[in-house]
Amino acid sequence: ALTLAVAAEARGRGAASGLMDHLHSLARRRGMPITMLYAFRQGFYTRLGYAPCSSRKRLVIDARAIPPSWNAPVRRARGADRRLIERLHREVARTMTGVHERPKALWDLRLARPTRIILVTDGGYLMFEIRQEVHHTEAVAVVDELVATTLDARRALLGALGRMRDQVSSIEYEVAENDPIELALIDPDGHRYGDQEVEHDLGRLVGGPLVRLTDVELGLTARGYHADGAFTVALDDRHLGVQVKGGVAALGRPRGPELATGRATLGALLYGGLGLREAVRLGLARIDAKALARVDSILRLPPILPLDPF
Numbered sequence: 001a002l003t004l005a006v007a008a009e010a011r012g013r014g015a016a017s018g019l020m021d022h023l024h025s026l027a028r029r030r031g032m033p034i035t036m037l038y039a040f041r042q043g044f045y046t047r048l049g050y051a052p053c054s055s056r057k058r059l060v061i062d063a064r065a066i067p068p069s070w071n072a073p074v075r076r077a078r079g080a081d082r083r084l085i086e087r088l089h090r091e092v093a094r095t096m097t098g099v100h101e102r103p104k105a106l107w108d109l110r111l112a113r114p115t116r117i118i119l120v121t122d123g124g125y126l127m128f129e130i131r132q133e134v135h136h137t138e139a140v141a142v143v144d145e146l147v148a149t150t151l152d153a154r155r156a157l158l159g160a161l162g163r164m165r166d167q168v169s170s171i172e173y174e175v176a177e178n179d180p181i182e183l184a185l186i187d188p189d190g191h192r193y194g195d196q197e198v199e200h201d202l203g204r205l206v207g208g209p210l211v212r213l214t215d216v217e218l219g220l221t222a223r224g225y226h227a228d229g230a231f232t233v234a235l236d237d238r239h240l241g242v243q244v245k246g247g248v249a250a251l252g253r254p255r256g257p258e259l260a261t262g263r264a265t266l267g268a269l270l271y272g273g274l275g276l277r278e279a280v281r282l283g284l285a286r287i288d289a290k291a292l293a294r295v296d297s298i299l300r301l302p303p304i305l306p307l308d309p310f
Contacts, residue, residue, distance in 0.1 A: 004019070004196050005040075006019075006287070009204075015273065016044070017048070020045075020048055023035065024048075024212070024214060024238065027214045028214050030091055031218065032214050033209055033213070033214055033215060033219040033222035033271075034212060034214055034219060034267060034270075034271050035211070035212050035214060035216045036053075036098075036210065036211045036212075036271070037050075037207050037209055037210055038209045038210070039209075039210050042210065044205075045210050045212075046210075046264070048092065049210065049212045049213070049264050049267075050210035050211060050212040050264065050267075050282070051210065051211060051212070051261060051265055051267050051268040051272060051274075051302075052207065052208065052210055052263035052268065052272065052274075053098070053208040053209050053211055053268060053271075053272035053273050053274070053304040054176070054177055054208055054272060054273030054274060054303035054304050055177050055205050055206060055207055055208055055213055055303075056174050056175065056176060056206045056208060056303070056305060057174065057175050057176070057177055057179065057203055057204075057205060057206070058172065058173075058174045058178055058203045058204050058205075058206045058284030059171075059172070059173050059174070059175065059181070059182060059202055059203040060170055060171075060172055060192075060201075060202065060203045061159065061170060061171040061172075061173060061182075061185060061190060061202075061203075061287075062169070062170055062171075062187060062189065062190025062191070062192075063141070063162060063164055063165040063168050063169060063190075064162070064163025064165045064169055064187070064190065064308075065162075065171060065184070065185040065186050065187055065188040065190065066157075066158055066159055066161060066171075066185065067184060067185070067186065068162075069164065069271075070154065070156065070158055070159030071107070071123070071156075071157040071159050071162075072121070072155070072156035072159060072220040073093070073156070073161070073216060074119045074121050074126075074157060074159075074160045075119065075120060075157075076117075076118070076119060076120075076158055077118035077119065077120045077125065078130045079301070081118075081120050081125075081148045082107070082111065084103075084120065084125075085111075085118070085120065085125050085147075086107060088123070088124060088125055088147050088149060089101075089102065089147055089148050089307075090149070091217070092149060092198045094245045095302070095303050096302060096305055097271070097272075097273050097301045097305065098208075098304035098305060098306040099271070099304065099305070099306060099307050100202050101307075102308070102310070103143060103231060106308070109143075109209075110127070112171040115130075116128070116129055117129065117130070117131050119157060119160055121153045121157065122153070123148055123149045123150040123152065123153030124146070124147055124149060124150070124154060124156075124157055125145075125146075125147055125157070126143065126145070126157040126158075126161075127143070127144040127145040127146075128141050128142060128144055128161070128162065129141070129144065130167070130168060137193070138169050138170075139167060139168045139169060140169065140170050140171070140172060141159060141164060141168040141170070141171045142162055142171075142172045143161075143171065143172060143173040143174070144162065145307055146158070146173070154196075159191075159248035161164075169190070170190065172203075174206065174305075175305075176303040176305045177303050178303055182202055188202050188233075189199075189201060191204055199207055208272075208273075208304050208306075209304070209306065211267045211271050211272040212267055213263055213264075213266060213267035213270070213271075216233075216235060216238075216240070216263065216266065216271075217225070217251060219251055219266070219267065219270050220233070220240065220242055220251060220270065221249045221250065223249075223270055223271065223301075224247045225244045225247050225248070225249065225298055225299070226247065226248060226297070226298075226300070226301075227244070227297045227298045228244045228245050228246065228247070228291050228296055228298070229244055229256065229294060229295070229297075229298045230242065230243045230244070230255050230256035231255075231256040231257050231258070231259055231291070231295045231298065232254040232255060232257070232258045232259065233258075233259050233266065234258050234259065234260040234261075235260075235261065235263060235266065236263075239254040239258070239306065240254070241253045241254040241255045241256070242256075243255070244298055256291075256295075257287055257291030257294070257295055258286050258287065258288070258292075259276070259285060259286075259295060260285065260286040260287070261279065261284060261285035261286070262284070265279055265284040265285055268298070269285070269299055270303055271301075271304075273302065273304040275296060275299075275300050276292065276296035276299050277296050278282070278294065279291075280292060
């Protein structure tokens with residue numbers, strides 16, 4: 001991860017805005033459809049055209065809550081498993097939003113960390129650490145990364161954490177906002193006690209990165225689509241016709257239902273995991289109610305779930 005900041009004595013003089021303008025200009029020249037970042041303060045970047053991506057849930061699960069039926073063989077990773085782990089990551093990266101392929105140097109860093117435990121199956125792998133403040137105090141298994149190409153592999157890896165119930169009191173696991181995993185758990189808050197307002201606290205909501213369209217036309221055509229169809233984007237004084245065929249978009253004359261929105265929201269719809277139904281509900285977009293489901297099915301992507309901080 002790369003962190004940038006403006007020195008205290010230089011603040012309030014437009015240095016940060018100038019730096020971002022330069023980065024956006026570089027992105028346009030290099031043909032990048034979007035820029036994405038984690039913001040120190042959302043308001044500053046909103047003024048630069050950024051919009052929030054979908055949030056995530058960081059669950060705190062009692063280790064005994066994992067269903068016993070999720071019991072399947074897994075094993076500790078060995079050096080020879082690196083190729084398997086990298087292949088599994090590439091396969092899953094193609095199906096997720098906000099996940100990119102890792103260079104060798106980043107893999108070296110992740111796999112060399114001595115406190116990280118790695119478990120593997122044929123269909124997935126799990127990276128986690130056991131954290132405790134001092135010896136003999138409460139131990140928590142913190143999941144860094146769970147990658148699975150099948151649901152059976154995911155359940156098997158989580159089941160392995162459940163079998164550590166005598167070693168760890170709880171598991172921290174971050175999932176997409178629409179992941180229903182807590183519905184399969186048995187007393188996920190374990191022996192934690194709530195209060196008058198919240199009896200069962202299962203974790204917390206975590207904000208995701210922000211996204212900004214570098215170029216509207218490129219943003220519409222650079223990504224893939226899960227469904228074919230046509231619609232028109234009404235943006236400021238422009239009307240852009242979008243025709244999707246075979247998962248690939250082309251621009252042409254306006255046709256199909258009209259989607260009216262702003263540039264920032266369009267970026268979140270295209271790349272940030274924001275659904276059109278949710279955007280309409282929040283007043284961020286307008287479209288004829290009869291066309292909502294059809295255009296939503298064209299635009300929708302899985303919620304964004306980056307595996308690497310940036």
